[in-house]
Amino acid sequence: MAVLTFVLMFVLAACGNSASNNTNTAEGNTAEQTTAAGNAGTTEEAAEPAEEAPTEVTIKHQLGEATVKVNPSKVVVFDNGVLDTLDKLGIPVTAVPKDSLPSYLEAKYNVDTVENAGTLFEPDFEKLAALQPEVIFISGRASEAYEELNKIAPTIYLGVDTARYLESFTENMNVIGQVFGKEAEMATELAAINDKIKSVNEAAAASGKKGLIVLTTGGKLSAYGKGSRFGIIHDVLGVAPADDKIESSTHGQSVTSEYIAQTNPDYLFVIDRDAVVESEGGSKGQEVIENDLVKNTNAYKNGAIKYLDPNYWYLSGGGLQSVMQMVTDVEAGVK
Structure with missing residues (x-):
């Protein structure tokens, strides 16, 4: 009986230790899972929301300042250089003066789907008011009409300053890039032009x-x-x-x-x-x-x-x- 009692006590003690170890292990796993869940929550809380793109931009130019909607859909252009640029970027235009279009833009813009905005010197104010454009681009030829045009829609002067041609041209192109959300495309186009300019300078100097x-x-x-x-x-x-x-x-x-x-x-x-x-x-x-x-x-x-x-x-x-x-x-x- 003494021997039997000793064996029974040994078995019970072993079972108790096994249960204790299993409990500790389970508690340890639970703690690790809780910590992991806590870390996951902390990571989600630390993540910042993506910054939203601006919906409008303010442009300072030679004749004043204009706040315009980014990527406007109704665009009027009184400068063939700006029209040339919008055409290159695939940006649609609502109205242009059709009397002095260069030949390479004539077929695309002297059509019924594009309104005639008057002339470079004499805009058709009545028609423009009816069109309700979101932005108007002008240069030197239409500069005297700036005040009246600016009453119809935000008007931006983008004439090239010939005394600083390349800098002025680049600034104008970057304004167009900002207004239409085309900064990356504009940077690529300007880089190609600058590479060509460098090549011509080298040839001229040589x-x-x-x-x-x-x-x-x-x-x-x-x-x-x-x-x-x-x-x-x-x-x-x-x-x-x-x-x-x-x-x-x-x-x-x-x-x-x-x-x-x-x-x-x-x-x-x-x-x-x-x-x-x-x-x-x-x-x-x-x-x-x-x-x-x-x-x-x-x-x-x-x-x-x-x-x-x-x-x-x-x-x-x-x-x-x-x-x-x-x-x-x-x-x-x-x-």
Whole structure:
């Protein structure tokens, strides 16, 4: 009996220890699970909600300030450079002046689905008021109508400052990127243009040659230098001026064929205004330029007279497509 009692006591003690260990283990797991649940809750509480994109943006420009809806759907444009840019980005336009569209935009915007906004100098205020646009873009030609246009819708001036062409152009493009939520696309387009500009600068510097810019209209000639409307050739693209004393004015400095012969440029860049603007007698740019006097210049002798496309240079400068084409034109001219 003593032996049996001893064995029974040993078995009961072993069972008690086993139960105790199982209980401790279960309690330990429960504690770990509670801690894990607590940590999960802490992580969820610490996570911050994603920042919402702005619904409107305030733009400061040369004529004032405008607060506009981001990605507006009703857009009126009084600048062909801005229209050129919106076209490149695939942004629809509600109304434009149809009387002075460059040829490469004519087929898409001189249609019934796009309203005629008047002219670049004389907007159709009554029609614009009826359209109720969400934003209006203008530049120099429509600047005198700014106050009246701004009463109809937030109006943004995006004219290019020719004295600081590249900086001004870039600022304008970034404004468009902000307004339409196209910052990333705009950065890519501007990077491509800057790469092309760098390439042209290198070619111009390597040539060591000098250039002259002239505009022809109605049989007359005007020369343009640094800081002028077409001064991008000198200021941005690095072509040295054949004459660094040309007056910087909106309509250029009136010159003659004798002046061109005396200046004797290595490159002669020509913009024929009459090729895109109706004029009596039509375009005669090449006839005006290529006379006996000009034929004595280095530019003529070396086949370095470059006729620049006035659709880009005269009608729509300052746009993504037009500036890239302008840079490409000069690149071809200095090769």
